[in-house]
Amino acid sequence: MMPTLAHYLAVSGLLFSIGIAGVLLRRNIIVIFMCLELMLNASNLSLVAFSRFGLLNDGLPNYNGQVFVFFIVTVAAAEVAVGLAIIVALFRARQTTHVEDLDGMKY
Amino acid sequence: MNLALAPWVILLAPLLAAIVILFVGPFSKPLSAGIAILSAAVGAVLSWMLFAHSGDVVVPAMSWIDFGPEFAIRIGLTIDHLSKVMLVIVTTIATIVFTYSIGYMKHETGYSRYFAGLSLFLFSMLGIVLADNFVMMFIFWELVGVSSYILIGHYFEKNSAAEAAKQAFTVNRIGDFGFMIGILMLWFAFGTFTFSELLAKAGAGAAFPVWTTVACIFVFCGTIGKSAQIPLHVWLPNSMEGPTPVSSLLHAATMVAAGVYMLARIFPLLQTVPIALDVIAWVGGITCFVAGLMAIQQDDIKRILAYSTISQLGYMVLAIGVAPSSEVAMFHLFNHACFKCMLFLCAGSVILGMHHEQDIWKMGALKNKMPITFLTCAVGVAALCGVPGFSGFFSKDLIIAFAAEKSMPLFWLATLGAVLTAFYMFRSFFVTFFGPPRSEAARHAGESPLVMTIPLIILAIPSAIAGYGFFAGHFFQVPHPHEETLLTKFGPLGAVVVGVVAAFLLYFRAEKDPLRIPFFANRLYIDALYAAIVRYGQDRFGNVLAWSDRWVIGGVVALSAWAANFAGGCLRLLQLGNLQAYAFFFGAGVVGLLYLLLK
Numbered sequence: 001m002m003p004t005l006a007h008y009l010a011v012s013g014l015l016f017s018i019g020i021a022g023v024l025l026r027r028n029i030i031v032i033f034m035c036l037e038l039m040l041n042a043s044n045l046s047l048v049a050f051s052r053f054g055l056l057n058d059g060l061p062n063y064n065g066q067v068f069v070f071f072i073v074t075v076a077a078a079e080v081a082v083g084l085a086i087i088v089a090l091f092r093a094r095q096t097t098h099v100e101d102l103d104g105m106k107y
Numbered sequence: 108m109n110l111a112l113a114p115w116v117i118l119l120a121p122l123l124a125a126i127v128i129l130f131v132g133p134f135s136k137p138l139s140a141g142i143a144i145l146s147a148a149v150g151a152v153l154s155w156m157l158f159a160h161s162g163d164v165v166v167p168a169m170s171w172i173d174f175g176p177e178f179a180i181r182i183g184l185t186i187d188h189l190s191k192v193m194l195v196i197v198t199t200i201a202t203i204v205f206t207y208s209i210g211y212m213k214h215e216t217g218y219s220r221y222f223a224g225l226s227l228f229l230f231s232m233l234g235i236v237l238a239d240n241f242v243m244m245f246i247f248w249e250l251v252g253v254s255s256y257i258l259i260g261h262y263f264e265k266n267s268a269a270e271a272a273k274q275a276f277t278v279n280r281i282g283d284f285g286f287m288i289g290i291l292m293l294w295f296a297f298g299t300f301t302f303s304e305l306l307a308k309a310g311a312g313a314a315f316p317v318w319t320t321v322a323c324i325f326v327f328c329g330t331i332g333k334s335a336q337i338p339l340h341v342w343l344p345n346s347m348e349g350p351t352p353v354s355s356l357l358h359a360a361t362m363v364a365a366g367v368y369m370l371a372r373i374f375p376l377l378q379t380v381p382i383a384l385d386v387i388a389w390v391g392g393i394t395c396f397v398a399g400l401m402a403i404q405q406d407d408i409k410r411i412l413a414y415s416t417i418s419q420l421g422y423m424v425l426a427i428g429v430a431p432s433s434e435v436a437m438f439h440l441f442n443h444a445c446f447k448c449m450l451f452l453c454a455g456s457v458i459l460g461m462h463h464e465q466d467i468w469k470m471g472a473l474k475n476k477m478p479i480t481f482l483t484c485a486v487g488v489a490a491l492c493g494v495p496g497f498s499g500f501f502s503k504d505l506i507i508a509f510a511a512e513k514s515m516p517l518f519w520l521a522t523l524g525a526v527l528t529a530f531y532m533f534r535s536f537f538v539t540f541f542g543p544p545r546s547e548a549a550r551h552a553g554e555s556p557l558v559m560t561i562p563l564i565i566l567a568i569p570s571a572i573a574g575y576g577f578f579a580g581h582f583f584q585v586p587h588p589h590e591e592t593l594l595t596k597f598g599p600l601g602a603v604v605v606g607v608v609a610a611f612l613l614y615f616r617a618e619k620d621p622l623r624i625p626f627f628a629n630r631l632y633i634d635a636l637y638a639a640i641v642r643y644g645q646d647r648f649g650n651v652l653a654w655s656d657r658w659v660i661g662g663v664v665a666l667s668a669w670a671a672n673f674a675g676g677c678l679r680l681l682q683l684g685n686l687q688a689y690a691f692f693f694g695a696g697v698v699g700l701l702y703l704l705l706k
Contacts, residue, residue, distance in 0.1 A: 020694065024687050032687075099686050106684025 010047035015042035029097045033080070040076045043047055044069045110164050113153045114184040117194065118233045120146040125226035133217025139219040143226045144205045150233065151198040160193045168239065180300055185239035192437065192582050193236045193368055196444050200360050200445075203228050203562045204448065208352040210559035211455050221261055221350065228357060230253035235365050240300040241290045244369065248286070248333065251362050252279045258357060259349040269347035278342040282332015285445065289325030292318065299597045302372055309376045316380060323383035326369075327390075334366030334420045341634050343417055347409040351458060354409060355451030360444035361418050367440055369424040371433035387426025388513065392520040395421030397631065399527030403534065404628035406620070407465045408454045408635065412447070415491065418524055419443050425521060426506045429513040434583045439502035441582060444572050446490040447498060449566035453484040456559055457539060458518045461553040469546040470539045476552045481540050483563040488536045490570040492526060492529040492603050501574030504599045508588045511595040522602050529606025537614045543616070 015038060022035030051065025091097060124146035132139045154519065157164065168183025205225060212218055231254050234247030241629050253276070260272030294300055296318050299310045330336065335343040356362070368385070377384055393416045402414035423443070426436035458465055460477055474481045490497040493504060503525065512516035544550045554560065572578050579585070588595075613621055629635065684687070 015221040024691055024694070102686055103684035105682060107679045 005049055005053040008053075009046055012042045012049065015039075015045065020025035027098055027100060029090070029099050032099060033083055033087065036083075037076060037080065040072060047072070056095055110157065110160060111166050111281065113157055114164070114166050114186055114237055117150040117157075117198065118230065118559070119152050119236055120149050121226040121229035121233065125230065128219055128223040131330060132223060136218045139391055140205070140209050143150045143222040144202065144209075146226055147198060147205050151195075151202045154194040154198045157186060158195050163187045164432075169427070177298060178294075179212045179241045179704045180240060182243060183239040183301075184237040184509055185302065189368075189371060189433075189437070189597070190236050192441070194233070195582075196441055197229075197232055197236060197361050197702040199450050200444055200566075201225075201232075201356060203450070203561065203565060204352050204356040204360075207355075207452055207455070207559050207562040208350075210556045211352055211459060212350060215350070217261055221258070224254060224261070225353070225356070228258060228362070232361050234624045236368065241293070241302070241305075242300050244372075245283070245286065245290060248329065248365065248369075250282065251365060252283075252333075255279075255346070255357055255362060258353040259346045261349055261353065265348070267345075268348040271342070271348040275342040275346050278339050279332045282328050282339050283324045283332070283467075289322050289328065292322035292325060296322065305373065306375045309379050316527065319376075320380040320382050323373075323380050324386055326373070327383065327387055330370055330424065331390065332366075334363050334424065335417050336390050336421065336424060337397055338633070340394065340398065340417050340631075341637060343411040344410050344630070347407070347413050351409065351451060351455030352412070355448045355455070358413065359447040359451050363420055364418065364423070364440050364444065367420065367427065367436055370424070370427045370532030371437055374427070374433035374604040376647050377427070384428045386428075388425055388510075388517060389468065390423030391426070391428055392419045392510070392517045392524075393421070394418065395425060395524040396520045396527070398555025399524045399531065400627050401523070401630045402531040403527060404622065404624050405531075406468055408457065408467050408470075408535060408539065409439060409451070409465060411467070411531060412450055412454060415450075415528065415532065416447060418528060419447065419491070421524070422503060422521065425510060427518065429509040429517065430506070430586065431509075432584075432586050434508065434585050435502070435505055438579065438585050439506060441579075442490065442498040442502045442570070445566055445573055446487045446497075446570035449483060449563060449570055450487040450491065452559070452563055452566070453480050453487060456480045456563065457484075457552075459547045459555055459559070464546070464548050467535055467538045469549060470544075471542040471546075471549050472540075473549065473552055474540040477554045479554060479560045479563060483560075483567045484536065484540070486567045486570050488532045492532050492606065493525060493599060494603060498569065498574035501579070505585065505587070507599045508591055508595045510589070511592070511594055511598075512588050518598070522598050525599050525602040526606045529603045530610050533607050533610035534614045537610060542614075542616045543618065604703040 014044065019035045019037075019039035019042060023032050026032050026035065026102045047065040047069050051061055051063060051069075054065070055061055087097075090102070094101060096102075121143075124142045127142055128139045131142070164186040166180045166184045166186060168178070170181045172178070172180040187560045205222070208225070209223070213222055215221070228251065231247050231250035235244055235251060238244035238247060246308055255277045259275055260269055262268045263272070290300070293305065296315060297305055299308070332339045343363070347354055377387070396645075398414045398418035398421060402411055402418065405411045405414060419439070423436045423439050426439055427433060430436065457470065457473065457477065457480060460473070460480070463468060466469070486497065490499040493499045507518060507521045507525065510521045523699055569578075626632070
């Protein structure tokens, strides 16, 4: 059976949920970061799916979605670069990757 | 000569003099005296010119506060018969007293300050006389109080003088509180502050008699304070701490008469509310009697005269209450101004001759050492007591006759007051001038310089003759009572005789006071009562206010502080420091927003 748009969107939604659950629930900062990437990629997937299935009148796919994905990937890459730099600096200061140990702003 | 400008010149010349003396004074003493006397003399000359010109002078008024026809206060001067007479009295006596002050204050400190204060006083007093509306009169009323404060406190390093000045101003303020309420009540009823409009609408007062009566009684409170009636009389004897010319000008002739003048101004309005006139008459009657009681045991020559002033002011206020025209009270005011001022100046002459000794029991046998003072003082005492032939006889007996017409208890109060007046005045006269010299200063006393005795002689003339028709007829149109029984005709005369004889028997050639009545000597303990009220009542009231300030008002402030603290404490619980919690709130917010957007 051919996968329809609904299947792709379901997968995308599932990935996004797993990502957000990871961000909220995992303790290691690097795993949280990976789950963040997972959320971004989930949205990439749904964008490509919409691009592939949302055909225009002359039968060609709407390429706006795929171009948008390019942008998202670029931004994700830049964000990872910056984010990992911050994590390394944080590790050098606190000597821990346990996110619950970062409670300096607690009342 | 444009007479419309004259009132402004009369009013403003003393103010200008006061300002100039402030700058010039430290450099030249004679110049300060000269400027002050010049301003008073200019005022006197112009006042006599205005008086000679019969008919009212219309002076254009300036608008000051104008919120429409309902509430408009203007600065205007009114020249009618009443104010012309009062102008003549005030400016002439002021000129005489200023001249006398040159001699009296010759060796005193604060010479220029004194003349500046006197000029300021003259300006304020003339403002009261010339004012054409209540608010302007009230402003000048307060200014007169301020000048009085400055002048009583002339020797301010002396504690008693500073206290006396404070007391004078404070007690006056109490009366002025009632005065202000009265003015506002009258405005509320009649819609105007101007005297001419108020009197024109006086007939309409019949529409709300109770309101008008209460308003007039409140306005009378101003007179109780300013003219030292019982119960607000306590400041006048203490005001004797000021220099004697100040006592003669302010606290005998002019300032204390302002209360009577104000009542004369609104007399047609008072006539529409007979109950208010009754209150006025009784306060006056009680004052003239009680002040006499207090005077018979005083030993300070100025204090005796001060209580005498209170008593005579009581007569004037009584006259307002019982006579059909305000001219009777003004007649007595005129006579009183002349002879009381002169008596105070005589006292000043005696005090100076005695090297500033004021106790009459340290004086004696001054009759030969100070002849001019003795003779003028004799004229003054005779006029004050109402000895036939002198000015006081005419006005005082007239008041007593009118009092008899109105109510017999008032007649007896006034007549007994006359007995006491004769008694204490002749007591003071005999002890001061007759008898043995009772101290070194009395043995070496000498007559005062001419600059002081000539004013005495000048004032002795009206004290003697001002009562007679040929003189007084120019100033006053005095009504006479309808019926005069033998009692009212000869009662006052008998009172004088009784008083003089009693004083003669007890005090002629007396070494020390044979009478000792502590109740009268301590002024009926009224002063002590007021002091106790202030000390205890004020303290208790202050404690209540302090508690209220700390707990009620402070409580509200503390409550708001606690509320802010509590809110802060609640909000601070959101600072969890947990990264994932923040991410959770972030996500929940996004979900909520999306829900709201897509609903």
